[in-house]
Amino acid sequence: xxxxxxxxxxxxxxxxxxxxxxxxxxxxxxxxxxxxxxxxxxxxxxxxxxxxxxxxxxxxxxxxxxxxxxxxxxxxxxxxxxxxxxxxxxxxxxxxxxxxxxxxxxxxxxxxxxxxxxxxxxxxxxxxxxxxxxxxxxxxxxxxxxxxxxxxxxxxxxxxxxxxxxxxxxxxxxxxxxxxxxxxxxxxxxxxxxxxxxxxxxxxxxxxxxxxxxxxxxxxxxxxxxxxxxxxxxxxxxxxxxxxxxxxxxxxxxxxxxxxxxxxxxxxxxxxxxxxxxxxxxxxxxxxxxxxxxxxxxxxxxxxxxxxxxxxxxxxxxxxxxxxxxxxxxxxxxxxxxxxxxxxxxxxxxxxxxxxxxxxxxxxxxxxxxxxxxxxxxxxxxxxxxxxxxxxxxxxxxxxxxxxxxxxxxxxxxxxxxxxxxxxxxxxxxxxxxxxxxxxxxxxxxxxxxxxxxxx
Amino acid sequence: xxxxxxxxxxxxxxxxxxxxxxxxxxxxxxxxxxxxxxxxxxxxxxxxxxxxxxxxxxxxxxxxxxxxxxxxxxxxxxxxxxxxxxxxxxxxxxxxxxxxxxxxxxxxxxxxxxxxxxxxxxxxxxxxxxxxxxxxxxxxxxxxxxxxxxxxxxxxxxxxxxxxxxxxxxxxxxxxxxxxxxxxxxxxxxxxxxxxxxxxxxxxxxxxxxxxxxxxxxxxxxxxxxxxxxxxxxxxxxxxxxxxxxxxxxxxxxxxxxxxxxxxxxxxxxxxxxxxxxxxxxxxxxxxxxxxxxxxxxxxxxxxxxxxxxxxxxxxxxxxxxxxxxxxxxxxxxxxxxxxxxxxxxxxxxxxxxxxxxxxxxxxxxxxxxxxxxxxxxxxxxxxxxxxxxxxxxxxxxxxxxxxxxxxxxxxxxxxxxxxxxxxxxxxxxxxxxxxxxxxxxxxxxxxxxxxxxxx
Numbered sequence: 001x002x003x004x005x006x007x008x009x010x011x012x013x014x015x016x017x018x019x020x021x022x023x024x025x026x027x028x029x030x031x032x033x034x035x036x037x038x039x040x041x042x043x044x045x046x047x048x049x050x051x052x053x054x055x056x057x058x059x060x061x062x063x064x065x066x067x068x069x070x071x072x073x074x075x076x077x078x079x080x081x082x083x084x085x086x087x088x089x090x091x092x093x094x095x096x097x098x099x100x101x102x103x104x105x106x107x108x109x110x111x112x113x114x115x116x117x118x119x120x121x122x123x124x125x126x127x128x129x130x131x132x133x134x135x136x137x138x139x140x141x142x143x144x145x146x147x148x149x150x151x152x153x154x155x156x157x158x159x160x161x162x163x164x165x166x167x168x169x170x171x172x173x174x175x176x177x178x179x180x181x182x183x184x185x186x187x188x189x190x191x192x193x194x195x196x197x198x199x200x201x202x203x204x205x206x207x208x209x210x211x212x213x214x215x216x217x218x219x220x221x222x223x224x225x226x227x228x229x230x231x232x233x234x235x236x237x238x239x240x241x242x243x244x245x246x247x248x249x250x251x252x253x254x255x256x257x258x259x260x261x262x263x264x265x266x267x268x269x270x271x272x273x274x275x276x277x278x279x280x281x282x283x284x285x286x287x288x289x290x291x292x293x294x295x296x297x298x299x300x301x302x303x304x305x306x307x308x309x310x311x312x313x314x315x316x317x318x319x320x321x322x323x324x325x326x327x328x329x330x331x332x333x334x335x336x337x338x339x340x341x342x343x344x345x346x347x348x349x350x351x352x353x354x355x356x357x358x359x360x361x362x363x364x365x366x367x368x369x370x371x372x373x374x375x376x377x378x379x380x381x382x383x384x385x386x387x388x389x390x391x392x393x394x395x396x397x398x399x400x401x402x403x404x405x406x407x408x409x410x411x412x413x414x415x416x417x418x419x420x421x422x423x424x425x426x427x428x429x430x431x432x433x434x435x436x437x438x439x440x441x442x443x444x445x446x447x448x449x450x451x452x453x454x455x456x
Numbered sequence: 457x458x459x460x461x462x463x464x465x466x467x468x469x470x471x472x473x474x475x476x477x478x479x480x481x482x483x484x485x486x487x488x489x490x491x492x493x494x495x496x497x498x499x500x501x502x503x504x505x506x507x508x509x510x511x512x513x514x515x516x517x518x519x520x521x522x523x524x525x526x527x528x529x530x531x532x533x534x535x536x537x538x539x540x541x542x543x544x545x546x547x548x549x550x551x552x553x554x555x556x557x558x559x560x561x562x563x564x565x566x567x568x569x570x571x572x573x574x575x576x577x578x579x580x581x582x583x584x585x586x587x588x589x590x591x592x593x594x595x596x597x598x599x600x601x602x603x604x605x606x607x608x609x610x611x612x613x614x615x616x617x618x619x620x621x622x623x624x625x626x627x628x629x630x631x632x633x634x635x636x637x638x639x640x641x642x643x644x645x646x647x648x649x650x651x652x653x654x655x656x657x658x659x660x661x662x663x664x665x666x667x668x669x670x671x672x673x674x675x676x677x678x679x680x681x682x683x684x685x686x687x688x689x690x691x692x693x694x695x696x697x698x699x700x701x702x703x704x705x706x707x708x709x710x711x712x713x714x715x716x717x718x719x720x721x722x723x724x725x726x727x728x729x730x731x732x733x734x735x736x737x738x739x740x741x742x743x744x745x746x747x748x749x750x751x752x753x754x755x756x757x758x759x760x761x762x763x764x765x766x767x768x769x770x771x772x773x774x775x776x777x778x779x780x781x782x783x784x785x786x787x788x789x790x791x792x793x794x795x796x797x798x799x800x801x802x803x804x805x806x807x808x809x810x811x812x813x814x815x816x817x818x819x820x821x822x823x824x825x826x827x828x829x830x831x832x833x834x835x836x837x838x839x840x841x842x843x844x845x846x847x848x849x850x851x852x853x854x855x856x857x858x859x860x861x862x863x864x865x866x867x868x869x870x871x872x873x874x875x876x877x878x879x880x881x882x883x884x885x886x887x888x889x890x891x892x893x894x895x896x897x898x899x900x901x902x903x904x905x906x907x908x909x910x911x912x
Contacts, residue, residue: 029767030765030766030767030768030769031765031766031767032766090769090770091763091765091767091769093763093765097665153769153770154767154768155768181671195670197670197770199768199770201768206733207731207732207733208731208732208733209553209731209880209883209884209885210882210883210884211731211882211883212853212881212882212883213753213755213757213781213783213882214651214653214748214783214851214852214853214854215637215748215851215852215853215877216731216748216852217748217753217754217755217781217783217852218738218739218747218748218751218752218753218755218783218852219736219737219738219744219745219747219748219753219852220731220733220736220737220738221733221735221736221737221738222755222756224687224755224756224758224759224778225687225688225690225691225754225755225756227684228683228684228685228687228688228756228759229684229687229688231680231681231684231685231688232681232684232685232687232688232689233688234681235681275663275664275665275667275672275676276663276664277662277663277664277676277677277808277809278807278808278810279677279806279807279808280675280676280677280808281675281676281677281806281808282674282675282676282677283674288675289675291674291675292670292671292672292673292674292675295674296674297669297673297674297675298673298674298681299669299673299674299678299680299681299772300678300680300681300684300761300762300773301669301762301763301768301769301770301771301772301773302680302761302762302763302764302769302771302773303680303684303759303760303761303762303764303776304759304760304761304764305756305758305759305760306756306757306758306759306779307547307549307757307758307779308758308759308760308777308779309486309487309547309549310486310487310488311485311486311487311547311610311816312486312610312611312655312657312757312779312781312816312817313486313546313547313549313757313758313779313882314546314609314653314655314757314781314854314882315757315758315882315883316755316757317756317757317758320759321764322680323762323763323764323768323769325669325673325768325770327669327670327673327674350735350737351734351735352733352734352735352736352737353733360767360768361768395670395671396670396671396672396673396674396675397668397670397671398670398770421671424665425668426666426667426668426669426769426770426771427665427666427667427668427771427774428665428666429665
């Protein structure tokens with residue numbers, strides 16, 4: 001694969017302009033107004049896969065947004081790699097905080113700025129181009145399948161059914177996913193753990209209409225004040241979540257395992273400076289990396305109620321709302337946690353209000369072993385292109401579908417991510433360094449090479 | 457004044473269509489986009505006052521929205537009544553909860569539905585028509601001045617200066633205000649107490665950008681969760697406000713005074729049913745009427761932060777906001793309370809966040825005696841038209857300017873309100889019963905009659 005670097009160098013402008021085409025389709029899965037954009041993005045990918053060398057590619061309808069499936073089968077006796085990615089992106093709001101329009105990609109300071117630049121259009125697209133290279137240069141050593149979905153950011157509600165119904169078509173030896181990040185541009189890492197997720201929306205209703213806060217204030221419970229008290233009580237003074245039964249299935253790691261984890265390079269001062277906080281906060285007794293890697297968490301993702309425009313309106317609001325999500329560790333069941341949360345939240349509501357808890361979505365955590373052929377092939381690929389052996393790390397993020405793949409398809413996934421924590425995925429000014437983008441394209445073909453060799 | 461009822465009966469359709477003209481001007485003082493509407497409304501009132509019989513009326517510019525002043529001086533040796541009202545209204549949001557458009561008045565079930573139908577276009581307008589009657593029928597027994605402002609709903613920031621600069625022009629013996637409510641359509645009452653107000657907006661900042669709630673959740677303090685804890689701690693388990701020094705100037709009423717207050721008719725079941733709550737809530741040891749009448753309160757009027765659109769976005773927000781107002785009782789100083797709140801809120805912020813407290817507006821509480829000529833004239837006027845002596849009550853609302861009138865102009869105010877608690881002022885579907893509207897026009901002339909007689 002001596003020509004790989006040259007190939008990327010000679011085609012880099014084309015790679016970028018192709019990716020930009022995909023980014024310009026605002027495929028926001030959470031927003032109904034983008035329904036048509038989802039089909040456009042899926043169709044674009046299917047056509048691209050065929051152009052890049054796939055035998056065929058098809059857009060599959062689901063109950064939600066479509067799934068793109070494509071394949072190149074060179075020899076049925078060879079191993080098969082299934083590449084998973086997603087073409088849907090998070091909402092771009094708040095729009096006024098973007099320095100350049102979210103869906104108009106722009107390169108500044110060596111980075112692509114746009115919604116989806118990293119998560120996951122940029123990272124999925126590296127696989128298309130690595131595949132193109134292997135096919136065009138006749139170096140593809142095994143069969144490849146692609147499954148690119150459009151509902152990852154809303155919890156992949158249709159993908160489980162899709163996998164169930166297409167087990168044979170999706171049959172593979174390993175699933176390859178680039179939807180995570182590395183420690184830093186010169187410290188490669190492979191994600192070996194993911195957290196699960198339970199996402200709910202709560203509604204707290206006080207009086208049947210907004211009341212005058214002078215005429216009623218002090219005599220009628222204010223649902224915003226009440227909800228603040230309820231949310232406040234969800235974590236205690238040690239940063240532990242108070243939902244009854246929440247920690248029942250949480251696995252405590254051994255001191256040895258924690259010592260091993262602590263060896264990953266981490267600079268707390270740099271971490272704080274980068275997000276501009278004077279102090280970090282979280283569960284007492286755990287380090288920052290442990291708090292995201294091996295411990296569950298509870299965050300309000302959004303809150304609203306009453307008058308939120310400019311100026312002063314003196315009302316006692318009728319309703320208050322919050323979106324609350326919990327990140328879970330392996331063994332915690334997302335549906336069970338949703339039930340525990342609902343029961344707990346209802347139980348702490350005073351009689352002055354009515355409470356509704358709506359489950360939005362969820363998924364399970366995941367841990368992958370490091371002593372497998374698949375992990376070793378990935379490790380060697382990074383070592384070849386980055387010159388350093390990657391560190392296995394547990395990420396705080398969730399890709400709920402990974403544990404589902406194992407359950408439904410019986411196949412383990414390898415999380416070969418090339419993002420950086422500074423990419424601001426999900427936030428305004430999401431970006432992806434060009435260097436990571438091109439380096440990813442230069443790393444992936446080695447995985448195929450080593451994997452095919454090791455499986456012989 | 458035997459012709460009064462006839463006069464109202466014969467002109468009632470015209471009265472209504474004139475009021476509707478005023479209501480259709482969306483004079484929302486809190487919203488910059490309605491700046492021109494404020495001038496239109498002021499100009500409309502000035503022209504109306506002259507048409508109704510004023511010698512002159514003028515629109516005065518201020519640093520904010522204009523003030524309308526008009527007068528009819530019949531004999532300088534006679535007493536002078538200054539009528540105060542306001543033409544500005546609260547924002548109409550949330551618009552989707554209105555059954556008919558907020559600025560398109562509609563009569564349903566004997567009530568006028570529109571923003572400002574009661575507060576305070578409807579109530580101010582009754583004075584214009586009572587004045588018209590007295591002038592047209594030659595029965596005006598004293599001098600009348602009108603001061604109708606456009607900033608009451610945002611705390612009257614310009615009216616203090618206007619009064620200071622126009623003391624001579626505004627000289628009067630009593631100020632008459634209709635901007636409060638009665639106990640019920642057949643139980644007239646006169647408001648003898650008002651609460652003060654301190655209104656602030658708080659901003660709580662965590663990380664410098666929205667973060668991925670998976671990658672950071674559990675390790676970085678979430679400003680929404682933090683703000684919930686801070687707001688939750690502002691009131692204790694007995695419903696008392698915890699801001700340090702908050703109760704220092706609160707006057708405790710004697711058991712006798714509380715017993716006297718408790719004689720006002722009040723039906724808790726009806727109260728709860730009307731706003732659809734299973735239980736009321738508030739400061740322990742006080743009745744519902746005491747909680748709004750003689751005790752201060754703290755309400756979140758609005759809260760927002762993070763992702764508030766449809767669907768799920770997994771972010772750890774950068775910022776959280778809340779609008780918080782406190783109703784104050786006489787002797788509490790609104791500016792001092794604002795300072796106490798700011799100091800307290802800053803002191804309870806953990807080091808994981810940065811906090812800003814912005815003072816939006818405020819005003820002082822007010823108590824008026826019942827043994828004055830002015831009160832007795834008002835009492836007799838209600839007794840004449842309603843057939844019952846009105847009950848003096850302390851309202852929970854605030855008209856900050858009333859205490860300022862006493863301080864700057866040296867004149868006491870009489871709060872002759874004709875609204876009902878069910879009028880939903882400040883909320884969606886604000887309304888004003890036609891019966892109250894016409895009855896108000898039939899009551900006000902008697903105040904002038906009795907007042908002029910008593911002052912002889």
